[in-house]
Amino acid sequence: MSVRSAVSAGKSALNTMGLDSSIRAVAHPVRRNILEWLKSPQLNFPDQEYGQELGVCLGQIIERCELSPSTVSKHVDLLRSSGLLESQKVGNAIFVRRSEAAIQHFKMLMAAQISVQ
Template identity: 35%
Template sequence: MSERSTQIRALASEPRLEILRLLKYPQQHFSGQVSADPQTFGVCITLIAEALQVAQPTASRHIDLLRQAGFITIRRYQKWSYCQRNEAAIAEYIQWLTAEIGG
């Protein structure tokens, strides 16, 4: 599957869009995270699952597709995984999409 197809598929899901929305302002949505600063280090997948009100394996599948698309990065620390938006990749995708179908 091409990179663009993966990106389009990643964004064709309300839960994945919600993950990107939540991660845009991690301090606002995940201020209770005590293991690491959500803004500088990322947000624990467990907290993302709780915010979406889904099981952690379900959240992990959504997050993995967003990672494959390049929209988020994942950092392991001890036994947890932390997610952050990849703002450069998101901006590049928006620029590509605008050029492809924009006015």
């Protein structure tokens, strides 16, 4: 196997692992809802006290989900570990936002995976 083939195979495996992680992340309806809500944070979280520059406060997402904080945190952690969400801690608050680059990459990988050749 040439170096070029080995590098290409490595990239393919990495992309497949990323694709699998992202598919698992969007497999649950709560996680899909979170991604959908964060697409338009001003519309879906208008009462946020901190503005939208940093993202949406995790507490706002917990309220909207109407689930226990630990359950929502697990959903957000899975989305974050897949790369689809970014988070930032400011003081005691955690802010999350969509990673649009990762979402676009996921869409590209998914389209390549299921497209007819």
